Amino acid sequence: EAQVTQNPRYLITVTGKKLTVTCSQNMNHEYMSWYRQDPGLGLRQIYYSMNVEVTDKGDVPEGYKVSRKEKRNFPLILESPSPNQTSLYFCASSFSRTGTRNTEAFFGQGTRLTVV
């Protein structure tokens, strides 16, 4: 079954304690992206990756890191989480972002993060 898998689904952590949210897709997609969803602000892009070892900042990258060592995985790292990073996070993937191979985005189940 084609899918994007995120873990964990829920996470409560304390300020400053490093954490990683994992994202994996089994569709051989080149493009992967992280978003945070806050009430009234929609889906804001944090980081994206056009392919292996190629990553770039989105609209709200501060406080986050990513890596793309393999095509299927795109983890989101919060080195020192702060309460303003409390949010609902989604990972998404697609074949490509632009051009003729631009197709729909498939989303993970979401990770609800609370930083206290």
Next chain:
Amino acid sequence: GENVEQHPSTLSVQEGDSAVIKCTYSDSASNYFPWYKQELGKRPQLIIDIRSNVGEKKDQRIAVTLNKTAKHFSLHITETQPEDSAVYFCANDMRFGAGTRLTVKP
């Protein structure tokens, strides 16, 4: 980055009425225009999309229209039902609008 603006932010209609949500984009090279539906507590999922070589696409009660000259595309839902209540997002080059919360009152 390129901007994607979506209006309205909230929309309330009576069951059976039509709903229209509009999205404007800035990248004139864009060629793919999707709409996603996010039900409460769930992930966004594609409901309809259109490519730049057509002006309209319809799938039962939903349709998408594209105006490349004006750089906007719209989602049309006819004969709305309570199960259409959700948040709808347009997207352009994997960047999303702020969303429209649609409420269909029985």
